[in-house]
Amino acid sequence: MIETEEIERILKKYKRPKIATCCSHSSLQIFHGARLEGFETLGIVTDKNVKFYGSFPNASPDKLMKVHWFSDIVEKAEELVKNEVILVPHGSFVEYLGKALDDLPVPVFGNRRCLLWERERDRMFEWMKRAGFDTPKVKRRESIDGPCMVKFPGARGGRGYLIVRDKEEFDRKTQNAIKKGFITEEDVKNCMIQEFLIGVRFYPHYFYTPLQKQNYSTKKGSLELMSMDRRIESDVDEIYRAMGIGVVEDPAYVVAGNEPLVMRESLLPKVMEMGVGAVEAAEELFGGIPGPFCIETICDRDLKFRVFEISARIVAGTNLYPNGSQYSAFMFNEEMSTGRRIAREIKLAAKAKRLADVVY
Amino acid sequence: MIETEEIERILKKYKRPKIATCCSHSSLQIFHGARLEGFETLGIVTDKNVKFYGSFPNASPDKLMKVHWFSDIVEKAEELVKNEVILVPHGSFVEYLGKALDDLPVPVFGNRRCLLWERERDRMFEWMKRAGFDTPKVKRRESIDGPCMVKFPGARGGRGYLIVRDKEEFDRKTQNAIKKGFITEEDVKNCMIQEFLIGVRFYPHYFYTPLQKQNYSTKKGSLELMSMDRRIESDVDEIYRAMGIGVVEDPAYVVAGNEPLVMRESLLPKVMEMGVGAVEAAEELFGGIPGPFCIETICDRDLKFRVFEISARIVAGTNLYPNGSQYSAFMFNEEMSTGRRIAREIKLAAKAKRLADVVY
């Protein structure tokens, strides 16, 4: 992983940082927010999307840098630095760059070390445990004794999940998936078997700032609840419409969109404490998570939360709230999206000459 | 129940009323709205939530009054009056205080008599009938002849509901629940058996003002449609995701959150007429319901509404709209939440020296 000193050296030369990201995932929101905070923006865009990303007067980047694939960013590092950009990572950004992000000699908003922890399943579980979260039970093939979700390695966008009730069903369904070419024998060895959880999914979106202890303070900074969403997955979230024609045996869990919701107010203090847990565990484990993050939870019938993932960057659910949310209204006088909050953080850090605290 | 004269005596001494409520349910919205209307606010908060309620610059109360339990409010009555507060009741407030609210010598927004009618099932049905609502059919154990919902007395947050199809299933499931300690024999005697309704749930949020006849007028005042929501209950609202693993036999109906929606415009005139029905029946039965209320409906495939409950106070679904809703935009030039509308009503009433018409 690139040295922090090297990034700091680059940052010191920046006179007027631009905000940049890959044109996908939550980039319109990021550009929109950056413009509202007075930043110039640069969008890294694949050829086929040039027209689309040029068509939003309030959200199109000031400058488009064309690439064939997002992974070409690596070769554009010098040009990006010349443009004085700070890269804002998001889900697609992280997925497409993969490990190439570790050494990329371009300043990245947040702590790029966290993406390492997001990427590897065992580390993710260590982080969640350290944060004090209730996580779904993990099983071995032999110990499957009730509904379980089988997840295969790598980002397959929710296609590779299987639901099984016992080891026979596990064998049958995995063999079937191998035959169809969806997975390999190797994938089966490396799959994760989790108990199937029933309850309501809530994805709270947080923003952590190390710049000041105020409002909801943590050991070293403070935490803000920006908004929340529920993912809409195809086809599992509409299979009930097909109930009359028989049960869809293996629904897919491919994220297609997001819908807004709010949570019972009496659960919010717990949500904030979970956020603090994630922040402080991150500080202990890998130096912290300045910026946006999200905890993927399921709230069961006893109103207990189970956490099955942390996203250590902006999530697509924030796209519901480019004009602020039900929760941001309680914090901010402006219509504050997560994208705009990122830009504001960079502005505040630059002003306080603490850019290196929120960029790496 | 405390005399109206006593409350009026207290109100007369108030020079600059504050808005107060228990920190839970919809209190952030209430404080946020009160601040926007220029009120000072006081939050009654349990020890463990002090940090949380102090962390929202635009929604934290100006002053926090700590209690161990919300029921301790009774002992704080004098202090509350000294602070010149008008209490805004909400769901948790009503649930925690119970009958203690009847005699509480502190001004309460709205007509506290209505809470009596909300609390008792038979009165609730009388109110709904008088309002002209189509209500679900109520059955006795012997007459169960199709899917029914069995509701047990007391607020169990939706845990205590059972679905049964005939008296055998009723016996089996209630015995089972007794064995598990969820309910008592007494509860079974006092349960309510309602036909199970299928359709889309809509919870329209109304505000009734007796201060003037304008816009959508009723006999004595006027009615506003503020917003609407649908509740998200754990785990019944996500059990379809478990379809592939077999049916969840007894889902729970515990409210975990709320989601926004709008209704077909051609149904809105009917919604307003239902609101008027609730208002005018309330006037006949117990003197009216100034302030916010909600009608819990199910809209069936023939677009007919069945009403299964009235909430005679602000509901948590309004938390979706701290910045106003799809409907409030048609009424107000400001971003008008129900919380803010309450504060504005107090302001208007105070100005017109008619506080006693909206506070008791």
Add this chain to the structure above:
Amino acid sequence: MIETEEIERILKKYKRPKIATCCSHSSLQIFHGARLEGFETLGIVTDKNVKFYGSFPNASPDKLMKVHWFSDIVEKAEELVKNEVILVPHGSFVEYLGKALDDLPVPVFGNRRCLLWERERDRMFEWMKRAGFDTPKVKRRESIDGPCMVKFPGARGGRGYLIVRDKEEFDRKTQNAIKKGFITEEDVKNCMIQEFLIGVRFYPHYFYTPLQKQNYSTKKGSLELMSMDRRIESDVDEIYRAMGIGVVEDPAYVVAGNEPLVMRESLLPKVMEMGVGAVEAAEELFGGIPGPFCIETICDRDLKFRVFEISARIVAGTNLYPNGSQYSAFMFNEEMSTGRRIAREIKLAAKAKRLADVVY
């Protein structure tokens, strides 16, 4: 169909056009938007809804024209022209007027020819094919070899749909429906049998302007993504809540409301291209579709879109966004609803003396 020249002749005499529509469907949004753009408004209202439509300070029409049935508009044509109105068509408007709209001697916003194509199923499919859309497979009774949706002619508001898996089920269910009087033998002959699609429904709302090529340009104008929604149908969208009591065999698909959602950003370029497909096919087939339209899609587990309908006018899903949407924020500095966008288009066209390009 009335001559364009006749409408142009009428338009030329207008000094200060008013915006008018039937009071239903999305009319509050249309009036609200028209007022924000400085137009006077006229509402055609049925007797029983006069009170309701008079009760929204920011959305009630300036003037109400009472009718017994919306079809009485035909006799009011002269009066409407005297009032200098431009009629904005919406779903109920189109449904109630039917073919009477073709010859109505009153200026109508958009291209009234498109309603012909929306009305007739074969033409609709021709349009969708020409637009390059993937449409659901259409079957004959004999070739039903898996779950299919059977749709009967005419607007039955989603009541007339049947789900069948083979020709035996087709025969049984259609015979049953005939017996119950829901449909006739004639309807069965004219029904459409479509493969049943599983996936997430997205209804993107577009606005096409022929007035200028800017932002997202098409051959002759430009296309804007205003918002999107998902319909809530009673009772199919809540039948999962009844899972525990057995499957509801023939759910109904009656639209009762709408809920907001956003789409995965990486799918949006495809959504814009689909919109362009609809616009350019419309130009080839019947002279174009200036104004709002909607494509009804299902996004499957492979994130492929299937289109099963085009609505060539404002849809009710836009009622979610009277204050603008997640997408309109990227285009407009004002809170831009589709209703307001219509009014603005009329304003811009009038200024450019090109009213005839957007009104017919």
